[in-house]
Structures are given as C-alpha cells and as structure tokens.
Amino acid sequence: MRTPSLYSQDDPISAAMKPPPTETDAERNVRLMAEAEAKRVSDQIDEDLRQERERMKRKKGDVKLLLLGQAESGKSTLQKQFQLMYKPNSLDQERISWKTVIYFNVVHSLKHILNTLEAWDDTLDEDPIEDAESISQPKSRVNGIAQQPSPSASLMTASSMPSGLTSSPAWSNGSSHTLNVSREPGAVQISNLRRRLTPLMATDAPLADRLSGGITVSGSGKGSVYVRNGWQARTIENALGRRKLSHETEVKKSLESSYDSGQDILVQDVGRMLAAAKDDIKDLWSHPTVKGLIARRKLKLDEWSEFFLRHISRVAAPDYIPTTDDILHARIQTMGVAEHVFDVNIHGKSVSWHLFDVGGARGQRHSWVPYFDDANAIIFVAPVSAFDQYLEEDPRTNRIDDSLQLFTQICSNALLKSVHLVLFLNKTDLLKAKLETGLKVRKYITSFGERSNDYETVVQYFRAHFLQVHRRNNENRRVLYTHFTSVVDTKATQRIIGNVRDSIFRGYLQSAALV
Ligand SMILES: Nc1nc2c(ncn2[C@@H]2O[C@H](COP(=O)(O)OP(=O)(O)OP(=O)(O)O)[C@@H](O)[C@H]2O)c(=O)[nH]1
Ligand SMILES: [Mg+2]
Numbered sequence: 001m002r003t004p005s006l007y008s009q010d011d012p013i014s015a016a017m018k019p020p021p022t023e024t025d026a027e028r029n030v031r032l033m034a035e036a037e038a039k040r041v042s043d044q045i046d047e048d049l050r051q052e053r054e055r056m057k058r059k060k061g062d063v064k065l066l067l068l069g070q071a072e073s074g075k076s077t078l079q080k081q082f083q084l085m086y087k088p089n090s091l092d093q094e095r096i097s098w099k100t101v102i103y104f105n106v107v108h109s110l111k112h113i114l115n116t117l118e119a120w121d122d123t124l125d126e127d128p129i130e131d132a133e134s135i136s137q138p139k140s141r142v143n144g145i146a147q148q149p150s151p152s153a154s155l156m157t158a159s160s161m162p163s164g165l166t167s168s169p170a171w172s173n174g175s176s177h178t179l180n181v182s183r184e185p186g187a188v189q190i191s192n193l194r195r196r197l198t199p200l201m202a203t204d205a206p207l208a209d210r211l212s213g214g215i216t217v218s219g220s221g222k223g224s225v226y227v228r229n230g231w232q233a234r235t236i237e238n239a240l241g242r243r244k245l246s247h248e249t250e251v252k253k254s255l256e257s258s259y260d261s262g263q264d265i266l267v268q269d270v271g272r273m274l275a276a277a278k279d280d281i282k283d284l285w286s287h288p289t290v291k292g293l294i295a296r297r298k299l300k301l302d303e304w305s306e307f308f309l310r311h312i313s314r315v316a317a318p319d320y321i322p323t324t325d326d327i328l329h330a331r332i333q334t335m336g337v338a339e340h341v342f343d344v345n346i347h348g349k350s351v352s353w354h355l356f357d358v359g360g361a362r363g364q365r366h367s368w369v370p371y372f373d374d375a376n377a378i379i380f381v382a383p384v385s386a387f388d389q390y391l392e393e394d395p396r397t398n399r400i401d402d403s404l405q406l407f408t409q410i411c412s413n414a415l416l417k418s419v420h421l422v423l424f425l426n427k428t429d430l431l432k433a434k435l436e437t438g439l440k441v442r443k444y445i446t447s448f449g450e451r452s453n454d455y456e457t458v459v460q461y462f463r464a465h466f467l468q469v470h471r472r473n474n475e476n477r478r479v480l481y482t483h484f485t486s487v488v489d490t491k492a493t494q495r496i497i498g499n500v501r502d503s504i505f506r507g508y509l510q511s512a513a514l515v
Contacts, residue, residue, distance in 0.1 A: 062352040063344070063504065066371055068410060069381035070402050071360040071392065072302075074426045074487045076334055078381060079357040080327060081493045086342035086353075091327065097232040098322040101330045102308060103270045104207040104225065106315060109305035110281065111201050113290060114194050116299045122187040122194075124292035186289045193284045200273045206266055211332065224331075224392075226359070229338035274316040281316065285309045303430055304331040328488045334359040336367050346505050362393040365406075372413065377420035377504045380407055381487075384462045385430035388444045398444060400462065404469055411473035420507045422481045422500050423466055425459060429486040459484060 019031060067075040083091050211225045274281075284290060293299035301309075307329045308315055315326070322330070340355045356375075358368050386399035394402075407423075410416060432455050435441075441458055442448045451457050463482060470480045481503055487493045 059352070062354055063377065064354045064356070064371075064375045065377045065379065065504070066356045066358065066368070066375050067379050067381060068358060068368065068406075069360050069424075069426075070383075070399060070406060071333065071364075072331075072386075073360055073381040073383045073403070074424070074485075075357050075360060075381050076332075076338075077328055078379065078424070078426075078487045078493070079338075079340060079355060081487055081490065081497060082342060082353075082355055083340065084324065084490065085494050085497055086344060091324065094232040095322055095327065098327045098330050099271075099320065100207060100210055100264070100267050101332050102315060102322055102326055103267065103274065104204070104211060105304050105331055106274065106281075106308050106312070107200060107204045107207060107270070108224075109301065109309060110197060110284070111204050112301070112305070113284065113299065114197065114201065116293065117190055117194075117289065120293060120298060122190040122289065124186070124289045124296075186287065190284070190287060190289060193280050193287075196280050197277055197284070200270070200277050203266070203270050203273065207270065210264070210266055224333050226333045226335040228335050231332070271318065271320065275318050278312060278316040281309070281312050285312070302331065303427075304329050324490070325488075328490070333361065335364065337371055344501060346501065351505075362391070369415075372415040375416065375419050377422065377507075378410065378416065379422045379424055379500065380410060381424045381426050382407065382462075382466065383427040383430075384425045384459060385427035385434055387431075387441055387458075387462075388434070388439060400445065400465075404465055407466060408469050408473060411470050417476050418478065420481075420504050421470070421478060422483070422503070423470075424483050424485045424487070424496075425463060425466070426485045426487055428455075428459065428484050429489065431455065431458065 019028070023031070067078055069075055080091065208225045211227055211231065290299065294301065308326075311326070314320065334357055336359055338357045340357065342353045342355065343350050344353045345351075356371050358364065358371070382403040383399065386403070389399045391397045391399060391402055411421070435453060435455055435458060440453055441461075442450070442453075448458075448461060451461060463484075466482070467480065474480075481500070483496050483499070485493060485496060
C-alpha cells in the first residue's frame with residue numbers, strides 16, 4: 001500500500017496533482033520529504049503572519065501617535081528616527097531598497113538641472129544676483145521647469161560650494177575625461193555633458209515606475225514618486241516583473257536574506273551608468289553656469305538633491321550601499337497613511353506604540369481624519385526653513401502660511417481636543433544655512449518687517465505665530481510642547497524623541513489611570 005501523502009484522495013485538484021503511478025520508492029521518499037518541508041515552511045509563514053497581525057492590532061493600553069504636517073516637512077524622516085531608536089534591525093533589512101530611491105533622487109535632480117539649463121539656453125546672462133529672481137525670465141521654455149515656482153530654494157552659492165567639487169573643474173585643468181573641452185565656451189561644455197548624460201536621464205521614468213509600481217498621483221508636479229506603506233517589499237515585486245510573490249512574509253524574508261537590489265537589472269544598470277558618468281556629474285554640478293543660476297535663484301534645488309550631489313563620489317561608486325545618513329536624506333513621498341509599530345520600554349514596562357506617518361500633500365490630507373479618533377498624541381512637523389518656498393500643490397501659498405493654516409485646523413479639531421500636542425519646528429539646519437546666504441525673511445513674509453534677520457530672531461518669530469494659533473484654539477487648556485529640530489540629526493533627534501516619549505507617557509499614564 002502506498003504511503004498516504006498530503007494529497008487528499010477526493011479533492012479533484014489533489015487528484016490532478018497526484019504522483020504518477022510509476023513513482024519509485026526513492027522518488028516517493030524525496031517527494032514526501034519535500035512535501036513535509038513545504039508544509040513546515042507554510043505553517044511557519046502562517047504563524048509569522050498571525051503574529052504580525054496580532055502585533056499590528058491595537059490593544060487597550062497601546063499608544064497611538066500621529067505624525068502630521070505638510071509635504072516635505074520631515075514626517076517620514078522622523079519616523080525613520082523612531083525606527084532607528086526602537087527597531088534598528090528593520091532599517092538594516094530595508095537598507096538596500098533605499099538604493100533605488102537614492103538613485104532616483106540623483107537622476108531626477110540631474111534632469112531638473114539640465115532642463116533648467118535648457119530653459120536658459122545653457123548660458124548665464126549678466127543679471128545682478130540680488131534682483132535676478134524678480135526681473136529675469138528664461139530665454140527658452142523648452143519644458144517650462146524654470147518658470148514653475150519651485151517649492152525649494154537652493155542654499156548653494158558660489159562661496160559655499162564644497163571645495164572638492166569647485167577647486168579644479170575638469171575644463172580648467174585639462175583633465176582628459178571631458179573630451180578636451182577646456183577652451184570651449186560654457187554652453188558647449190554643458191551641451192556635451194547633456195549628450196553624455198542622456199542615457200542616464202532616460203532611467204528617470206523606469207526608476208519612478210519601479211518605486212511606485214506605476215501608480216501616478218495627480219498633482220505631483222515635480223515628478224516626485226509617491227509610495228504606500230510596504231513599498232520596500234513591493235519594489236522587489238516590481239523588479240521581478242510584478243510577479244506577485246505568494247506570501248507577504250515570503251517578500252519580507254527575501255528582503256532579509258536573499259534579495260539584493262544588485263539583482264535588479266534596472267538598478268544594476270543605473271549603478272553602472274552612474275559610475276561611468278561620475279566625473280560628468282561632478283563637472284555639471286560644479287559648472288560656473290550651474291553655480292551662477294543657483295546663486296541667482298533661477299535654479300532651485302531641493303535639499304536632498306544637494307546632499308546626494310555633494311556625495312556623488314560615494315553614491316556613484318560601484319559597491320555603493322546607502323548609509324543611515326543617506327537613508328535619512330532620501331526623499332520619497334508618502335501616500336495615504338503608513339502604520340509602524342514599536343515596543344517602547346519605560347520604567348520596566350513595554351508598551352506598543354503605533355506610529356502613523358501620513359502623506360502631507362493637500363491631496364493626501366483627507367485620509368488623515370479616520371485616524372484622529374482615539375489618537376493619544378500628535379507630533380505636528382512644521383519646516384521653518386520653508387519661508388521662501390511655495391506649495392507644490394498651490395504655488396500661490398507660502399509654505400509657512402500653509403503650515404499655520406494646517407496647525408489651526410489640527411488645534412481646533414473637536415476629535416483632537418484632548419490629544420497630547422507636540423510641535424516640531426523642523427529643518428532648523430536649513431534655516432540657518434539660508435539665513436547665512438543672506439536670504440531675507442521680509443522678502444517672503446512681509447509682516448516680519450524690519451526685524452533682525454538672524455537665526456534666533458527668525459525662529460522665535462515663527463514660534464510665536466504657532467503659539468498664537470494654539471492659544472486661540474485651546475478650549476481644553478492643554479499644553480503645547482515645542483521643539484526646534486533638525487530630524488536628519490540623529491543624536492539630537494533621539495534625545496528629543498526621548499523627551500517626547502516621557503511627556504506622552506506622563507499624560508497618558510495619568511489619563512489611563514495606570515499610575
Ligand atoms: N537638512 C534637513 N533635511 C530634512 C530635515 N527634515 C527632513 N529633511 C529632508 O526633507 C525631505 C522630505 O522629508 P520627508 O520626511 O520625506 O517629508 P514628509 O513630511 O514625510 O513628506 P510627505 O511624505 O510628502 O508628506 C527628505 O529628503 C528629508 O531628508 C531636516 O531637519 N533637515
Ligand atoms: Mg512622508
């Protein structure tokens with residue numbers, strides 16, 4: 001008699017999968033062992049999933065913390081700091097997925113630079129730096145990019161360029177890799193660089209597609225990519241030709257062990273192209289015309305663009321693995337609401353914290369409300385460096401104004417009237433750098449008037465506005481905890497997270513009558 005197998009005798013599907021009648025004893029043993037192993041793996045996956053579901057389920061006593069604020073304010077970066085603090089291994093596991101994001105950030109930035117150059121005929125006219133922004137228009141409008149109010153302003157001026165990239169550009173020292181263009185005018189140099197960078201630029205759309213899985217969100221004018229919770233795993237699915245992996249846990253496991261974005265042909269190709277184009281990228285980034293357009297604020301680069309271009313030697317190296325600092329600077333827009341669970345220990349007691357990181361663009365804000373109910377705490381993130389920036393979604397709205405309006409809505413929302421409220425006045429490092437370049441706050445915020453343009457005066461001015469909003473919308477007389485932050489600074493941010501955790505716990509334990 002044949003040894004019973006896992007296949008049922010009655011089930012037609014099982015009948016179809018039945019081993020052939022000619023199966024030998026040895027083959028049968030191998031098959032039975034394989035079936036047993038498959039069942040063991042399947043049971044383990046089910047168990048892992050059950051535990052994951054259990055963990056995600058909010059229990060009485062768990063803390064629900066929302067991260068709110070406009071797009072680009074730093075919510076996901078703050079979430080990464082929580083992850084680093086309370087679940088450091090998980091960031092390691094997804095480290096390699098960030099390579100795709102960082103490559104996309106680099107390629108997209110280069111494309112923006114080249115498009116803007118094209119709109120200005122690849123030349124720098126003689127506009128004085130001071131008033132360039134108000135008086136000059138692009139000469140050609142090949143793609144209109146230079147005309148779009150960019151939500152970010154560059155901090156980079158000729159004097160603050162990193163020395164490694166400015167001291168000896170290839171065309172001034174006759175270096176061989178730029179096809180001997182040393183005596184040609186700047187426009188020819190740029191046109192040569194553009195030609196050589198064209199294949200790399202063509203990877204912008206496929207990289208975006210890899211990350212988003214082909215989903216585009218209307219209003220993402222800068223061509224940014226939006227991703228949903230769990231994009232790291234889906235990037236792998238996308239790389240495998242959208243073949244649905246049979247199990248969520250299987251995806252996670254492949255992330256942990258075997259997957260390397262080095263296996264993704266697209267990422268591999270982009271890595272090779274970047275390595276080959278490294279000197280051209282450096283030359284473009286340090287080109288006098290590019291520096292001039294930046295200084296005249298005709299070319300505006302986001303902070304992550306500048307960060308990765310400054311570190312291009314490292315990022316374009318063939319064996320590049322993103323550092324934690326790179327991951328903190330990488331930019332990818334959040335779509336919807338992403339939940340993250342951490343076990344937080346305090347006074348010997350472990351409490352699950354459910355952190356909700358929301359998409360901050362206007363088109364994403366409708367998805368926040370269902371999460372207001374029963375929230376314990378909110379960290380509202382407002383980027384104070386954004387005084388000279390306008391919303392991507394509505395170029396007429398100054399980003400500080402938008403933050404204040406949004407904060408008004410949060411403070412006055414009836415569902416949130418008893419939540420613990422924390423305000424992060426973020427991107428203080430960028431604010432300092434902008435003020436150091438001489439950018440005047442009063443040019444963008446007229447009410448700032450003739451106050452001194454120094455960092456302390458400016459941050460206190462913005463803080464006073466947020467405090468006023470809170471005071472006017474504070475029926476319940478709750479406290480507002482305010483912090484000046486730069487959430488890319490791990491040491492400082494983790495100290496602040498510790499403070500926030502303690503203050504949330506104090507209020508929470510009292511209200512839950514657990515003390
Ligand atoms: N220099 C600096 N960069 C920051 C700071 N906070 C955030 N960033 C950068 O700003 C960019 C946007 O940050 P995110 O955390 O993605 O912004 P977000 O609020 O999650 O944006 P959405 O998901 O679109 O709502 C990233 O490239 C971050 O590295 C900061 O304090 N200083
Ligand atoms: Mg985000």
